[in-house]
Amino acid sequence: MTFKALLVEKDDEGKTSASVQDLDDSRLPDGDVTVAVDYSTVNYKDGLCIGPGGGLVRTYPHVPGIDFAGTVETSSDDRYKPGDKVVLTGWRVGEVWWGGYAQKACVKADWLVPLPSGLSTRDAMAIGTAGFTAMLAVMALEDHGLKPGNGPVLVTGAAGGVGSVATAILANLGYEVAAVTGRPETEDYLKSLGATQIVARTEINETVKRPLESETWAGCIDAVGGPMLARVLGQMKYGASVAAVGLAGGASLPATVIPFILRGVNLLGIDSVMRPHEDRIRAWTRLASDLPMEKLHAMIQPATLSDLPELGAAILKGQVKGRVVVDVNA
Incomplete structure (x- = not known):
């Protein structure tokens, strides 16, 4: 089984390059839950990790993407079962752990949040x-x-x-x-x-x-x-x-x-990376009720995995407006 991912590699001279590649499932990191990723997004940290790393990436090759939302494929944790919709932000995923710029991700169950009622996985990544x-x-x-x-x-x-x-x-x-x-x-x-x-x-x-x-x-x-x-x-x-x-x-x-x-x-x-689970649930619940969806949708700039190297460079220059939603399966 293979999946597509944006893989960042570093050569012997220390220069990094990013390209979309087909990877074998065996290359996924060990984790509790495997997620079929629907969407990811682009943050300032993602721009650093796609490019020179900014000191965030520990080892190469690396799959960036600090956010993702999708559907549980397999789980060894009782809190999640196949078919559950989930969202992940933070926990240094996409930095020291392979992240969401891929069709699959494998992470610790503690890092996931159930997708709130009323939000789609696309909405979650617009957020x-x-x-x-x-x-x-x-x-x-x-x-x-x-x-x-x-x-x-x-x-x-x-x-x-x-x-x-x-x-x-x-x-x-x-x-x-x-x-x-x-x-x-x-x-x-x-x-x-x-x-x-x-x-x-x-x-x-x-x-x-x-x-x-x-x-x-x-x-x-x-x-x-x-x-x-x-x-x-x-x-x-x-x-x-x-x-x-x-x-x-x-x-x-x-x-x-x-x-x-x-x-x-x-x-x-305000730290969002290591935020406790109960705070995450409270915030995502508030987002589902207090963020007007029509305004959220008006912010969206759609993208694919192949667009990410250019978008990563653009966000570092302050040239990205609103929210980029990356369809990793497009």
Whole structure:
């Protein structure tokens, strides 16, 4: 038995290359559950793993793809049986473990989540790690007191995967969403997702000497980090929270502690990779109910395994809008 997969290989000079190949089933890693993959997606980490690896890939040859959704083929774990629909995000699958850019995957049962009622496997990958992370961020802000009517919620990197889903969820829940983008051509797209205000990236991507500015934002989901996050912290309302989900603008944080000790601002770290199972169930349940499917479908860019090398390079350059859904069987 064979299956198609995007295989990344490294030559003797340390250069990597990616190509779609037919692989024997015996090459699958040992795991509890074998899944016939329907769809995967493209995240920033996937771009790294398709290309030079970014230090994420331990051994080659390697099959990337940190997300997948499909149907259980075989299972040695009582929690899953053949025919069950499942979704996987995180757990370093696609990094240190073979991932979802293949027609088959074999993983540990603990890493899987049953597909929520009302979602298809294609919907699940339109959501993917990006949408899952966005929902975790919304939940964290709500857990720290954010409510509709508190004021505008800022979403940085709004046209990207996390930002797009976060914008759609927040708008659907009744929040006023201010979307930050450096690409003017995405303004209509962001408004279609529910953004009521567009903020040019140039307005907030540099730090200022003043540690505090006018209280503007009731909450923030930040996918950028760096100087932009530092600037935003000084613009938060008293007691408001920022959910930090990414570092597209850099890993450093050139900030002061003033917003924390004078305004009680909270900086909430959002990890989606090692998230406990109960949090995953809660987030996926919320996604099924709180993310409008018509807006999700409008974000989708379809792709196949053969498109992945080009898409991997594009996402590293910030050139991918919305959500890519990869049909691994096309």
